Amino acid sequence: MSIITNLTRMWLTRSCKPFIFKNDYDQHLPYADCDNLGLYVHIPFCKSICNFCPYCKIKYSKELCDRYIDALIREIHIVGGQYRGKKKSTSLYFGGGTPALASNRLKEIIDAVQEHFVITEGIGVELHPDNVVPSVLHTLREAGVTKISIGIQSFQKNFQEILGRTDIKIQKLKEILYEVSFETVSMDLIFALPGQTFDSIKSDIETAFQIGANHVAIYPFIDFTFTSSTVTTMPKKEKKALLDAVTNYCAEKGYTRNSIWTFSDSQHAKYSSMTRDNFLGFGCSATTLLKDQFKINTFSVEEYCGRIDEKMLPTSLTLRFTLRQRMVYYLFWTAYSTQVNEFEFKKFFGISLKKMYGIELKIAKWLGFITEQDGVYSMTLKGAFYYHYYENFYTLAYIDKMWRIMKNEAFPQMIEL
Ligand SMILES: C[S@@+](CC[C@H](N)C(=O)[O-])C[C@H]1O[C@@H](n2cnc3c(N)ncnc32)[C@H](O)[C@@H]1O
Numbered sequence: 001m002s003i004i005t006n007l008t009r010m011w012l013t014r015s016c017k018p019f020i021f022k023n024d025y026d027q028h029l030p031y032a033d034c035d036n037l038g039l040y041v042h043i044p045f046c047k048s049i050c051n052f053c054p055y056c057k058i059k060y061s062k063e064l065c066d067r068y069i070d071a072l073i074r075e076i077h078i079v080g081g082q083y084r085g086k087k088k089s090t091s092l093y094f095g096g097g098t099p100a101l102a103s104n105r106l107k108e109i110i111d112a113v114q115e116h117f118v119i120t121e122g123i124g125v126e127l128h129p130d131n132v133v134p135s136v137l138h139t140l141r142e143a144g145v146t147k148i149s150i151g152i153q154s155f156q157k158n159f160q161e162i163l164g165r166t167d168i169k170i171q172k173l174k175e176i177l178y179e180v181s182f183e184t185v186s187m188d189l190i191f192a193l194p195g196q197t198f199d200s201i202k203s204d205i206e207t208a209f210q211i212g213a214n215h216v217a218i219y220p221f222i223d224f225t226f227t228s229s230t231v232t233t234m235p236k237k238e239k240k241a242l243l244d245a246v247t248n249y250c251a252e253k254g255y256t257r258n259s260i261w262t263f264s265d266s267q268h269a270k271y272s273s274m275t276r277d278n279f280l281g282f283g284c285s286a287t288t289l290l291k292d293q294f295k296i297n298t299f300s301v302e303e304y305c306g307r308i309d310e311k312m313l314p315t316s317l318t319l320r321f322t323l324r325q326r327m328v329y330y331l332f333w334t335a336y337s338t339q340v341n342e343f344e345f346k347k348f349f350g351i352s353l354k355k356m357y358g359i360e361l362k363i364a365k366w367l368g369f370i371t372e373q374d375g376v377y378s379m380t381l382k383g384a385f386y387y388h389y390y391e392n393f394y395t396l397a398y399i400d401k402m403w404r405i406m407k408n409e410a411f412p413q414m415i416e417l
C-alpha cells in the first residue's frame, strides 16, 4: 500500500525526498499574506467513544472541557494577535469530537476568533444526533452558527448496530430541524458497510433530504489500524459499483456534487473545511496549511493546555514544503472538490499548471479521469472513483501512520511519510 503512495509522491514531487515532519515549529505563523484562508477549531470531547472512529477525541468531562476551552481561546489570541487588524477568512468550522457538547461556550470562542478575523462565508459546527435538541440549536444560532453537520451514519438499525451507534428518532429530528433552521444542514452517512446495498444507501440519502438536510456527506468506511473496530471492509469491486450507483443516482435527482463525497440539493448549501488554499487550525490535533508549511498540533489535551500555559504554541510537528511538495498538497486537496482551475493554480504559485504537470494532465485525460474546459479540469465519474480509491491508500499510508504515532506521543521527534 505504501509502495503506491511512495511512488506517486516521488513521481509528482520529482524527488525521492519524503514528507518530513519535525518537532521544530514557528511561534509566529506566516499567514498574513495568505488568501482564501479557512479557520478550523477542534473540540475533542464525546459523550461516548465509537470504536471505529480515528479522530482525536476523549470522554467528555465538564471540568476538562472548560479548561481546554480556556486554553483554546488563548491559542486563538496568540495566533490572531500576530496580525495587525482583522484578517479576512472564508469560513470557521468546529469539528471533533463533538463540538456541540460545548455549545454554551461556542459564542465565547467565536467572539475570540472575530476579534482577529472577519469570516465571510459562515460558521459550521458538527453535532451528534443526540445534540439535535431545540435548546442547543437555538444556542448555536444565537452564537452566529450558519451551518450544522449531523453525524447520522445510517438511519437503519442493523447498520447502527454494526457501528455501535444508538437509534435515531427520525420524526423528532425532522420536527426540531423544521423549528430551528440553518443555511446548511448537512448529514454524515457512512457507506461500504458489510451487507449495505445501493437500496439501503439510497433510502438513507432520501431520508436525510426529507427530514431537513440540504447537504449530505457520504463517507466510505475506513478501517484504521489503531481503532478497535471489528467492521469488515467491502471488496473494491463492490465498493466501486456502490459509489458509481450513488453518484449516478444523485446526478439523476439533480443534486449538486460539491466534492468527492458530498451532494447538496441547493446551490448555496455547502459544508467543507477541507478545500481551502490555506487554513489555520486551533485546538488538539488541528492542522494548519500555509504557503510553505503544514503543521499539526499535539493530540494530548493535557500537553496542549500545558503549552498554552507557557504561552507557547501547541504545535507538535511541522512539515516545511519543497515547491513541488506544496503543489502536490494543493492539487490533492483542490481535487477533492472534483475540479482544479489552472488560473487559480497560476495565481497561487505564479507558474502554469500545464508547465508543471502537463504530462500528468495528458495521461489523466487519456485515461478518461478528467475533462478540460476553459482551463478548468473536472473529474469524470471514473476519475472520482480512482481519486476516492487513491485517497483510501493515502489515508491508510499517511494519516493512519501519523495519527497512530500522535495518539501515543504528544511531541514525537520526527515522522517521515
Ligand atoms: C467528528 S464525527 C461527527 C460528529 C459526531 N461526533 C458524531 O459522531 O455524530 C465526523 C464523522 O466522521 C465519520 N467517520 C468517523 N469514523 C469514520 C471511519 N472509520 N470511516 C469513515 N468515516 C468515519 C462519521 O461519518 C462521522 O460523522
Ligand code: SF4
Pocket (backbone or CB within 6 Å): 045, 046, 047, 048, 049, 050, 053, 054, 055, 057, 096, 097, 098, 128, 151
Ligand atoms: S464518531 Fe463522533 S461521537 Fe463517535 S467517537 Fe468519533 S467523534 Fe466521537
